[in-house]
Amino acid sequence: MRYLRESWLRQSKLGVSPEGLLCFLPRPRRTPAGPDLSSTIPDELLSLILGYLPPTSSRDPRYKDDSTDPLAILLVCRRWHRCYTPVLYRELYLGKIHRPKKLLQTLELRPAFRRYIKALGISISRRTNMDALTAIIRHAILIRKISLNANPGEELRSLLDTIARLEYLDSLSLLCGPSMCTVVHHLRRPSLRHLELSWYGWGIGDQSRSRKLLINDIVFTIRQARILLPPADHYTGGLTSLTIFNPAVPPTVTESIMCWPTALVRFTAVCLSHALRIYHHTPASMETILGRQRESLKEISLGIMPFQGNQGKSRMIDFSSFCTLETLSMSCHNFFSSEPEATTLQKLSAPLLHHLCVSFATEGQDRPHFSTFGADKATWFQKFASEAKSANTALKTIFIAFEPDDCIDDIDENCRWPWAYLDEAAQALSKSGITMTYSRPCWTLEQWEEEKVQAKMRIAHDLGEHQPQNKEHVQRSSVSGVVCRECQDELEEESESGSELDDGLESHDDCGSEECCDHAARLG
Numbered sequence: 001m002r003y004l005r006e007s008w009l010r011q012s013k014l015g016v017s018p019e020g021l022l023c024f025l026p027r028p029r030r031t032p033a034g035p036d037l038s039s040t041i042p043d044e045l046l047s048l049i050l051g052y053l054p055p056t057s058s059r060d061p062r063y064k065d066d067s068t069d070p071l072a073i074l075l076v077c078r079r080w081h082r083c084y085t086p087v088l089y090r091e092l093y094l095g096k097i098h099r100p101k102k103l104l105q106t107l108e109l110r111p112a113f114r115r116y117i118k119a120l121g122i123s124i125s126r127r128t129n130m131d132a133l134t135a136i137i138r139h140a141i142l143i144r145k146i147s148l149n150a151n152p153g154e155e156l157r158s159l160l161d162t163i164a165r166l167e168y169l170d171s172l173s174l175l176c177g178p179s180m181c182t183v184v185h186h187l188r189r190p191s192l193r194h195l196e197l198s199w200y201g202w203g204i205g206d207q208s209r210s211r212k213l214l215i216n217d218i219v220f221t222i223r224q225a226r227i228l229l230p231p232a233d234h235y236t237g238g239l240t241s242l243t244i245f246n247p248a249v250p251p252t253v254t255e256s257i258m259c260w261p262t263a264l265v266r267f268t269a270v271c272l273s274h275a276l277r278i279y280h281h282t283p284a285s286m287e288t289i290l291g292r293q294r295e296s297l298k299e300i301s302l303g304i305m306p307f308q309g310n311q312g313k314s315r316m317i318d319f320s321s322f323c324t325l326e327t328l329s330m331s332c333h334n335f336f337s338s339e340p341e342a343t344t345l346q347k348l349s350a351p352l353l354h355h356l357c358v359s360f361a362t363e364g365q366d367r368p369h370f371s372t373f374g375a376d377k378a379t380w381f382q383k384f385a386s387e388a389k390s391a392n393t394a395l396k397t398i399f400i401a402f403e404p405d406d407c408i409d410d411i412d413e414n415c416r417w418p419w420a421y422l423d424e425a426a427q428a429l430s431k432s433g434i435t436m437t438y439s440r441p442c443w444t445l446e447q448w449e450e451e452k453v454q455a456k457m458r459i460a461h462d463l464g465e466h467q468p469q470n471k472e473h474v475q476r477s478s479v480s481g482v483v484c485r486e487c488q489d490e491l492e493e494e495s496e497s498g499s500e501l502d503d504g505l506e507s508h509d510d511c512g513s514e515e516c517c518d519h520a521a522r523l524g
Contacts, residue, residue: 026434037081040281041154047083055088089116095123100132107139114139124150131157137162147173170194177248183257184229190238197257198245206278229256237261243268258289263296270303271363274292280306283334287317294322301329303363318347326351329357338375341384345391353394361402370418381425381436389432398429402436411455 014051015025028156041049055070071090074081092194107114117140122133137143137159143166150156160182163169163408170193174182177199187195241260247269249321267290272281281289283305290297307315315337319325328348335358337344348356360368400422419441426436443451 015174031054043079043083046079047086049083050080051087053084053087058205058385064221065227085113086116091119091121093121093123094128094136095121099129100136101129104132104135104139105156106135106317107136111139112498116144117143119145121147122149124148129156134159134162141166142168144168145171147175147427149175151176164189167191172196174198174200175245184260188237192238192241194241195239196243196245197229199248200244201430228470229260234259235262237266237303239497242267243270246271247281251289254281255289255292255427258292261293264293265296266299266301267293272302273304273363282307283315283317290317290322295322297322298324298337299327301357302331304331304352307334316344316347319353320347320349320383322350322353324352326352327355327357329359332358332360332372336380341380342387342391344385345384345393348395349391349393351394354396355399356397357399357401360403362400365403367403371415372404373402373418374419375421378421378424380427382428385425385432385434386426388429390433393434395434398434400425400436402437404442406442411452412459413452413456415452417443417445420445511523 014024017023050073053073070084073084074088092103094103117251120137120140120143120445124130124133137146146163146166146169148159148163163172164187164428166189167192169189172187172194173191173196175196175198178197183195183197237260238264242257242261242264244254269281269286272286281491286302286305290300299499300322303319305315315334316339317334328350335344360372362368370430402418402422404418419438420436424436429436
């Protein structure tokens, strides 16, 4: 009891009474808490609010970020646990270190959780339980988005057959090099709207490829690919968005895929220059491929399109006949061609093309140098603006995606701030009614000037460290012996070759040139 009294005294607050004596202050009264806001809203609205707190966004639990900890939300109360559980199972990723068997057991014990899964990412390795993974997809009947990343093999056949039976599948990403048979036969779902293909090709028996990347054992020629999608099935698919990476087939096979959708709205082609050389998708072939959907495409995004030989004059695709095109994004390697600015403007004269994005990205390689956008690009845009002012173009905005490398060790005092050229181009385009914006600069003008000063100091320091020791003797001898510029250069060459400096001075003091005589007269 005594301990409790002393503990209470230590924790009490001392004060001063009105009489000026030391006393204990009375304990503060606790005010009753107000009504809990979360208890006044229905469960549906609370679940919608908690949906903006997604679980950890890192697909691999070994690399967790600062996202929401789901355990903290689940332990608030039973009501929050009940409302947040659908959010927790909404997007799942089964990586190589996950165990699909554990998830399958949970779905079998609690069948209500099966309807919560809306998106599923799958990465398959040799230790993945394919039977459990197939059962999970069979139970989750409301899946709308699937991303599959795996090495091709026969074990994927049953998995793809199960995916093809999903009734509400809306988006599918195949990063496993599917063959044409897989794309056309297994993916004919009326609900499928978004399709992403990477390393798609012919078949696993194609001997022209360096490695086996496809999951079919049939070799498809161009003629067989056309038979696979007969003319009666052309423009019957429900796809509205198509994305391709690293095509491993000739352009004619990609063209047959473009004949499948009824009305394709968005098309993206990236890493075209990384594919095999015999399958290059050049600008001419891409213009033919895009021409299959010229009447419905609204958004087109193209990476670096390779060109060879005399194709430098035709790097730019003619988009003037795309009557519904609104947004175009392409690489600067194809935008700035050897064609006149008027020709480029004519190829961009689509009636609804309002927004243009020119990217300086290098697609997974090193970031561009800061001198990539220089005076030549600013001059090009000035000429382009003068042509656009006289022509009737629908372009309203141009965005330049220019994010150069942070390393600027090779900067010198003559280098201009790169974004100054962008400002000049923007001013020229504003006179023709086109608004030009660009990425956020990596350095401000003050930082750039400060870096130039530091670079100048580094250069001077490096020159001082690498200056030859006998340079001082040469300069002193040029005054005492009145050596001309040509003789001094010869002296420096002899000093670098290891010859004796004094002998060289004796031979050059009496050179008798007019410049030496004039120099001696000026020195008095």
